[in-house]
Amino acid sequence: MRELLEAVADGSLSPSAAEAQLRGYVTGEAGRFDAARKQRRGIPEAILAEGKSAPQVVALAETALETTGRALVTRADDRQVEALEASLEETFPDATLERRGSTVRVLAADYEPPSLEATVGIVTAGTVDGPVADEAEVVCADAGATIDRIDDIGVAALNRTLDQVDRLCEADVLIVAAGREGALPTVIAGLVDTPVIAVPVSSGYGHGGDGEAALAGLLQSCTVLSVVNIDAGFVAGAQATLIARAIDGARDDSRSN
Known part of the structure; x- marks a missing residue:
């Protein structure tokens, strides 16, 4: 405790960082940030930008940068990203901002990214599924997993899927995003011995549109897979990360023995 107080007093530790170490979270005007989630859960807290003002984001x-060295922001719009970029130029000028679609990752200059000896395959049925897959990809890449991205192999032309079976089998875990009737994850799960996490996407129209038909079909899948909520790229990425981390740990144990 005394060391923390002395560090705050001499300016080597900010009050927020000290609070994070003492409580595990930091309270600010925009809410509480769970700085200890990675240690507790294995997945760092992400900031959902949707529904928040630019200043809150x-x-x-x-x-997040101050207490953990990195920040992951999901569902961010252009206005929020522009506000973040402008603020970082003053507060964290040496930070690196990476954007993929509506998902943003910011790394402090001294942040050391983790590394996992595990590959996550991220698959889309069509181009419209890309933004959801992007969110999952950033989460897995942030955890240090190797990403193998395979796009636009929907079952409307089944040969596109079959052409990729060998590559799909090489992944340690697969995330498969599909809208419409959500057939692709079911088909892939019947072809590989890899864990498959299915993400129904809110594409399609008419009866069962907005991802409802995809979700219902995947919940009734006759092949063994896991299903997350509609457009839940972050959740799929987090689940895949936990699996990848377990695989990485098993490989470490194997090498040690």
Whole structure:
């Protein structure tokens, strides 16, 4: 405790960082940031930008950088990203901002990214599924997994799927995003011995549109797979990360023995 107080007093540790070490979370005007989630759960907290103002997103992202060295922001729009970029130029000028679609990752200059000896295959049925897959990809890449991205292999032309079976089998875990009737994850899960996490996507129209038909079909899948909620790329990425981390740990144990 005394060391923390002395570090705050001499300026080598910010009050937010000290609070994070003491409580595990930091309280600010934009809410509470769970700085200890990675140690507790294995997955760092992400900041959902949807429904938040640009200043709130900026405040939470800066708190994340200050206490954990990185910030992951999902469902961010252009206005929020522009506000974050402008603020970082003043508060964290040496930070690196990476954007993929609506998902943003910011790394402090001294942050050391983790590394996992595990490959996550991320698959889309069509181009419209890309943004959801992007979110999952950033989460897995942030955890240090190797990513193998396979796009646009929907079952409307089944040969596109069959052409990729060998590659799909090489992944340690697969995330498969599909809208419409959600057939692709079921088909792939019947072809590989790899864990498959299915992500129904809110594409399609008419009866069962907005991902409802895909979700219902995947929940009734006759092949063994796991299903997350509609458009839940972050959840799929987090689940795949936990599996990848377990595989990495098993490989470490195997090498040790």
